[in-house]
Amino acid sequence: MKISQDELIAVLAKFNPWWRKEPIPDLPTWRRAAFHELFTWVFAPPAPRAVLLSGARQIGKTTLLLQVINKLLSDGIQPANILYATFDHPIIKLVGIDAVLEAWRAREPKAGGIEYLFLDEAQFIRDWGTWVKHQVDFNKNRRIIFTGSAMPLIQENQESGVGRWHTIRLTTLSFYEYLQLKKLQLPPLPKLNSLNDLFKWSDHEFYQVMEMADSYVGHFHEYLVRGGFPQTALVESINQAQRLLRDDIIDKVLKRDMTALFGVRRILELEQTFLYLCLHDGGILDMPDLCGNLSVKRPTAQHFIDLLEATHLIYRLQPFGYGKDILRGKFKIYMADAAIAPAVLLKGKSTLDDPASLGVATETAVFKHLYAHLYPKNIRFTYWRSSKEFEVDLIAEMGDQIVPFEVKYRSQHTGARNLKGLLELCQKKSLSRAYVITKSLNDFGLWNPSSIHTTNIMRIPAPLLCYWMGQAELNQDMS
Numbered sequence: 438m439k440i441s442q443d444e445l446i447a448v449l450a451k452f453n454p455w456w457r458k459e460p461i462p463d464l465p466t467w468r469r470a471a472f473h474e475l476f477t478w479v480f481a482p483p484a485p486r487a488v489l490l491s492g493a494r495q496i497g498k499t500t501l502l503l504q505v506i507n508k509l510l511s512d513g514i515q516p517a518n519i520l521y522a523t524f525d526h527p528i529i530k531l532v533g534i535d536a537v538l539e540a541w542r543a544r545e546p547k548a549g550g551i552e553y554l555f556l557d558e559a560q561f562i563r564d565w566g567t568w569v570k571h572q573v574d575f576n577k578n579r580r581i582i583f584t585g586s587a588m589p590l591i592q593e594n595q596e597s598g599v600g601r602w603h604t605i606r607l608t609t610l611s612f613y614e615y616l617q618l619k620k621l622q623l624p625p626l627p628k629l630n631s632l633n634d635l636f637k638w639s640d641h642e643f644y645q646v647m648e649m650a651d652s653y654v655g656h657f658h659e660y661l662v663r664g665g666f667p668q669t670a671l672v673e674s675i676n677q678a679q680r681l682l683r684d685d686i687i688d689k690v691l692k693r694d695m696t697a698l699f700g701v702r703r704i705l706e707l708e709q710t711f712l713y714l715c716l717h718d719g720g721i722l723d724m725p726d727l728c729g730n731l732s733v734k735r736p737t738a739q740h741f742i743d744l745l746e747a748t749h750l751i752y753r754l755q756p757f758g759y760g761k762d763i764l765r766g767k768f769k770i771y772m773a774d775a776a777i778a779p780a781v782l783l784k785g786k787s788t789l790d791d792p793a794s795l796g797v798a799t800e801t802a803v804f805k806h807l808y809a810h811l812y813p814k815n816i817r818f819t820y821w822r823s824s825k826e827f828e829v830d831l832i833a834e835m836g837d838q839i840v841p842f843e844v845k846y847r848s849q850h851t852g853a854r855n856l857k858g859l860l861e862l863c864q865k866k867s868l869s870r871a872y873v874i875t876k877s878l879n880d881f882g883l884w885n886p887s888s889i890h891t892t893n894i895m896r897i898p899a900p901l902l903c904y905w906m907g908q909a910e911l912n913q914d915m916s
Contacts, residue, residue: 440532445540448528455516456545461503468504469497469614470907471607474813476505478603479553479582480512486600487569487581489559492607493749493773494694495686497667498584499523501607502555505582515548523557530561534568552579559583560698573601586690587698587748608809609665609774611907612657612802612900618670621656624649629905635895636870636883647878650901654878657900661798662788664776665805679780687711687781690748699744706733710741714751714770715778719797719804719830721822722753722768742770749773752808757819757832769820775802792847799846799899803874804831806906807842811835827858839866844874846899851875853886863892874899 454461471490478488490498506519520541524530529537534556559565565583572581581602610618626649627642629635662675666686669678691708695701709731714722722742728735745751754769772778775798779788788794808818811833821829821841831842843859845851851873853860863871873896875881881901884894 440528440536442536442540442543445528445532445536446544448526449520449522449537449540450544452521452523452526453516453519455506455510455519458516461507464503464507465500467617469501469607470611471605472501472504474605475501475582476508478605479505479580480509482580482603484600484603485573485577487573487583487602489602489604490582490584490607491604491749492584492586493609493666493686494586494690495666495668496607496609496749498586498607499557500667502557502582502584506553506555509553514553515550517545517548518550519553519555521555521557524561525558534562534565554579554581554583556581556583558586560585560587570601587694606812608805610667610670611665611806611809612660612903613905613907615660615665615670615907616656616904618667623652623656626650626653626901626904628908632872632895632897632905633870635897636893638882640882643882646901647881650878650898653900653904657903658789658795661775661795661802662779662784662786664780665774669776675786679776679783679785682776682780687750687777690750694748695744699747701744703737706731706737707741707744709733710738711745711750712781714742714745715772715781717770718772718778719800720770721820722770724767750777752804754818754820754831757821757829757834771801771804774805775799796844796846799874799876800830800844802903803842803844803899806903807831807833810906810909821858821862823858823861825857825861827861829858829862832862839868841868841871842874843872844899846874846876848876850877850880851884851896856886859894860886860889863894864889868892870895872897872902874902 450456475488475490490501492498502521506521509519510516522529522537556562562568569581569583572579616623626646659675663669663678664682666682669682672678672681691711692704695704695707701707710727710733713727713731724735724738728738731738746753750773752771752773754771756767779798784794788798817834819832819834821832829841830844833840833842841859841862843856845855856873859871859873862868869892871892871894873894875896875898878898880896881898882896884896886894
């Protein structure tokens with residue numbers, strides 16, 4: 438099929454209104470936390486690299502690109518030197534990157550200065566890795582910014598990508614971003630420079646925040662079941678939000694992207710595998726049980742799980758340790774957003790009435806917030822299980838430093854009887870600090886159990902932790 442250059446120029450012109458000196462339509466003024474890092478790498482990159490913005494479908498990658506373009510234009514960059522193209526578009530996907538660049542320059546002659554290429558859904562560019570590598574190595578007058586909803590972008594081109602691109606991994610909205618997007622007016626909470634600051638607080642400071650935070654709890658619960666995708670945050674009802682999440686985001690990944698990008702044909706078995714993982718969100722993956730229940734062979738199930746992680750629908754955590762500990766251990770699975778499992782399982786708001794389901798959703802949200810904040814710092818996340826089957830939900834490994842997080846989202850106050858795994862790990866490793874994520878706002882403050890004297894344990898209500906983690910992302914000031 439032959440596409441003329443005039444046809445291609447007409448398509449590109451629609452995506453690049455600045456060529457006609459027109460504003461970008463319907464562009465939100467509110468910016469996600471990742472905007473600062475992305476714009477820095479576009480405008481004044483710390484190293485000569487391309488930028489990969491990766492994340493799930495409908496997570497806000499395109500909006501971020503357009504906001505960066507808008508900022509470049511307002512800073513005086515020539516419109517002719519900025520190209521946006523989405524390779525999700527059938528015509529652009531068909532003609533390929535070289536034809537797109539030729540059409541761009543046929544429509545807009547090059548002005549002086551740097552050229553900026555914003556390439557959306559770049560996984561559809563043929564041999565994209567080789568092309569980006571060549572551009573970075575030999576075309577120093579171009580800045581390449583590309584997005585991907587699927588991770589063959591990284592996994593299949595890891596070697597050629599070393600030193601060629603900087604990856605910014607975008608998660609779903611944080612609780613703080615969700616509140617900002619919905620423009621909710623709530624009592625302002627104090628800012629933290631670090632979670633370590635809490636260990637210096639007085640009893641009066643804890644009490645003040647408990648009182649101020651009361652109005653946040655209901656919004657946090659709605660956030661858990663509505664989801665952190667920008668579209669789902671803004672629709673009227675939770676049922677509509679979950680239907681949108683299920684039909685417009687998850688189904689497109691499972692039924693379209695898996696076929697187009699990975700050649701998956703056994704879609705029903707893939708869907709069943711994903712459903713099984715939704716039923717076990719936050720749990721340790723039992724492959725024999727999965728294979729036996731779904732009647733799929735282990736290599737097939739393993740391949741499906743790899744693909745679900747590649748398309749940003751799940752996260753996997755290894756067990757804490759090294760060598761044989763990891764090889765013999767099982768992965769722990771988290772959904773990419775707390776609302777995914779309730780949406781797929783058609784739970785509606787019933788999650789909020791089921792303490793077990795609400796606890797799972799909270800643990801998933803806590804992990805995502807910690808991951809989003811600490812991932813750029815190359816911090817490794819694991820979980821821990823003792824020989825007595827006691828468990829610690831999350832461990833952040835920062836070099837030689839180990840910081841555990843245990844989620845206990847229950848009505849009663851947390852005590853030593855509920856935290857045997859955490860206390861055992863703290864004692865075994867002589868840890869200086871640990872965190873327990875709680876439900877009640879009254880369950881907030883420093884706790885020094887009599888069984889260990891070396892560890893300071895901070896109890897933090899989940900809405901506050903997620904708020905502060907998201908706020909820190911936006912303010913770029915939390916260690």
